[in-house]
Amino acid sequence: MIDVLYFAWVRERIGVPRERIETSAATVMELITELKAREERYDWAFGDLASLRVAVDQELSSFEASLAGVRELAFFPPMTGG
Template identity: 85%
Template structure:
């Protein structure tokens, strides 16, 4: 089981701040593809990956990051400083 966390507009589009998911996905990109097949709200949330960042077990990661042994994946928009 992997805990998925959604922040900012990603949370608004998915309609929940978090969920727990059983997945066979090997990478974050495979997980996203799986989510997009579930429901239209996920397809909308993950439609433009250029405006999305991901953290795997609280470390920034790429969409090609492996999921073996991972407990948590978080999705959020790019952060800006100020």
């Protein structure tokens, strides 16, 4: 089981701030593919991966990152600062 957290507009599109997901996906990208096939709201949220970032166990990572042993994923838009 992986805790998946959604922030900002990702949370708004999916409709929940977090969920616990059981998956056989080996990578973040495989999980995204599973989620997109699940419901339209996920397809909408993950439709433009260039507008998303992912953290794997609280470390910024890539969509090709392995999910082996992962406890938490977080999806969020790129951050801006000033």
